Amino acid sequence: MYEQIVFSGFGGQGIQSMSKMLARCAMAAGLQVSWMPAYGGAMRGGTSNVTVIVSDGEIASPMPCAGEVTAAVVMNNPSLVKFESYLRPGGLLLLNRSLIDLRPVRGDVEVLAVPANEMAEELGNARATNMIMLGCLLARTGMVLPSVMEGMIGEFFAAKEKLIPLNREAFGLGVRFVKEGGGHDL
Amino acid sequence: MGKKILMKGSEAMAEAAIQAGCRLYFGYPITPQSELPEYMAARLPGVGGTFLQAESELAAINMVYGAAGTAHRVMTSSSSPGVSLMQEGISYAAAAELPLVVINVMRAGPGLGTIVPSQTDYFQATRGGGNGGYRTLILSPASVQEACDLVALAFELAERYRQPVLLLGDAMMAQMMEPVEIKEAPPKPYDIAWAARGWKPDCGRARAVINPRSKPGLEARLQEKYRRMAKEEVRVEEVDTEDAEYVIAAYGTVARIAKNAIKTLRGMGVRVGLIRPITLYPFPYEAFSRAAARETLRSFVDFEISEGQMVEDVRLGVGGQKPVAFHGWYDLELPTPQQMVDFILALRQKEGGERQ
Amino acid sequence: MSAFHKTPVLTGAPFHYCPGCTHGIIHRLIAEAIEELGIWERTIGIGPVGCACYCYDYFNLDMYIAAHGRAPAVATGAKRADPEKIVFTYQGDGDLAAIGAGEINHAAIRGEKITTFFVNNAIFGMTGGQMAPTTLIGQKATTAPYGRDSETMGWPVRVCEMLATHEGSYYLERVALDTTAHIRGAKKAVVKALRYQMEGKGFSMVEVLSTCPTNWGKSPGEAMEWLQNEMIPYYPLGVYKDKGATENV
Secondary structure, three states: OEEEEEEEEOOOOOHHHHHHHHHHHHHHOOOEEEEEEOOHHHHOOOOEEEEEEEEOOOOOOOOOOOOOEEEEEEOOHHHHHHHHHHEEEEEEEEEEOOOOOOOOOOOOOEEEEEOHHHHHHHHOOHHHHHHHHHHHHHHHHOOOOHHHHHHHHHHHOHHHHHHHHHHHHHHHHHHHHHHOOOOOOO | OOOOEEEEHHHHHHHHHHHOOOOEEEEOOOOOOOHHHHHHHHHHHHHOOEEEEOOOHHHHHHHHHHHHOOOOOEEEEEOHHHHHHHHHHHHHHHHHOOOEEEEEEEOEOOOOOEOOOOOOOHHHHHOOOOOOOOOOEEEOOOOHHHHHHHHHHHHHHHHHHOOEEEEEEEHHHHHOEEEEOOOOOOOOOOOOOOOOOOOOOOOOOOOOEEOOOOOOOHHHHHHHHHHHHHHHOOOEEEEOOOOOOEEEEOOOHHHHHHHHHHHHHHHOOOOEEEEEEOEEEOOOHHHHHHHHOOOOOOEEEEEEOOOOOHHHHHHHHHOOOOOEEEEEOOOOOOOOHHHHHHHHHHHHHHOOOOOO | OOOOOOOOOEOOOOOOOOOOOOHHHHHHHHHHHHHHHOOHHHEEEEEOOOHHHHHHHOEOOEEEEOOOOOHHHHHHHHHHHOOOOEEEEEEEHHHHHHHOHHHHHHHHHOOOOOEEEEEEOOOEOOOOOEOOOOOOEOOOEOOEOOOEOHHHHOOOOOHHHHHHOOOOEEEEEEEEOOOHHHHHHHHHHHHHHHHHHHOOOOEEEEEEEOOOHHHHOOOHHHHHHHHHHHHHHHOOOEEEEEHHHHHHO
């Protein structure tokens, strides 16, 4: 098992927290994991992005590698432009349809388009888009069990307990969206 | 601690220092390692320690010099241009025989450089950096976990040899998060009669003078110490070298990437191994000369994120017994396993393809 | 009046300083103050690079030699490691006001709880009479053979006045050693500076106007006159900061 996932979007879209949650979850599941942010000057002006690698073997480079990304979670137009090309053939492109009006150009990757902002608004909190996307990612890839993630949400938000139900709900919404066959309307 | 947690390399190294009993940190912010001083600033007051942001790297290393003279565990960290400014203090500490730890999270290139992961300070680190022909013990980790373990070792070695120890890492390791277990490694009592702690006649020891001047016997003692280090402190990881046709030489995060390439190449029937120096000084020359003597070995391939620095030591170790090829990444490019695979396959083609 | 008491805080090793140089007097004043204040076994001295770089041979204390100009940084490290220790630096004008201008200013800015003894003789002594930041206008030095010209070499720096602008400096006084009265005054200043450190106050410094007959090209007597006639008018003696005095009012 080897998954190289890129999370990318604007600052404030929860890129850091969703990627950290996945990394902690994978660690709790006994897998090897690395979490690598774009840092320093690279952070300014462009996208905020993080690469998480999850594997059952030793992880070599933690950097995103063109042609080897197994899944890209893109939250805005610049992220789509930047990371679509990084996907390996057959990889998963998970995009936030609410904020992306560009169309993917690759024909050899699987595209799941999630109206994450609308879904989050229905829940009453626009900031929950990241958890919805994370739900979609785990439901589609099966990398870690959604039940493990639900436990992790409790641990992650231990200091802000009132956020736990919302985040669990958002995560569950993402999982159901994919399980019910959503994501194919671009 | 004793439990696996997910931590950023720079913060994990800071925590490892605290677990090793380091309560004094002096430094100056510089990307890509500012998370380390930030972590220290937040954490040290809670454990009765002192964090001080100095006015420059020059001042920081001299504060470290001052604290080291009292035999308390002390450290600083910086990145390449900042470490250049610290060379004065490191040279003085080598002469005054002070135990201290410096972490260099390397940047790329001369001058201001740039903050991408890099290995362009190998020469500066291993060849002295400052004036006077001293040696610095240099440890080079390849993972966040190893970085933590080596921080603890760095303090131990600094005290064992009473001299500066440098941890040479890159931005990849400092910025990435990996699961780590940070063990407590408290200082072991050792003879600190040399330290400046206040003196009066009949206090049971000679007066301490923390003295960076040349004095009779100092040079001989330093050289004896360096010989002892070279004999006792070489650390190296060897992977699949026994039957290898090709042995990759790489250190730090480049060695991790090389391990992936080795897996791919072995899958293709090409027998490749790795020699990863963990101590860059003292360098594991013997591992290379031993590997070079093997019948099965065709040539060495040295991979670095630089224009070729460690390769000079690799060639010294190989001693002309076998060819040493080199491929470097610079100009803001980072190595991928596939590039390493391609390089070795091309080399093999040039050398006449498969050997029976 | 009691007989002369030779302080054991000096080792008794004969000074290497030139005839007419005032380093020896300053060493003695500091050593006596340490003895009188009862802080001998907890005092650590940081020597400079310059004429006083052998001061570890004379002060009967645990001592450091710092890199040129870095003594305030070294003292900071030592003091922060062992805050109950009394830590002083001993620095000349090249060391403190030229290469070490950054370190001394920031030690004062931080209110570092250390004491600095600053020996100002308006010249680089150890290296053979080159221009110092404190060299007076018109004064000749080997690197200012036609005399210091403000047009190209700037003006002499007044260190007490400069450091007084920092909130973190607690006590700053400029003294001279040209008369017995002044020497007694200098001793009082040295004691006060150390006492403030014992009380955990901020940064304290005593600047001592000093002679360098060898590099000034003067006899010891002429040198003392030159100090009085040329240096003191430009570097007025007195207290530039005494937060203790203000607080006690």
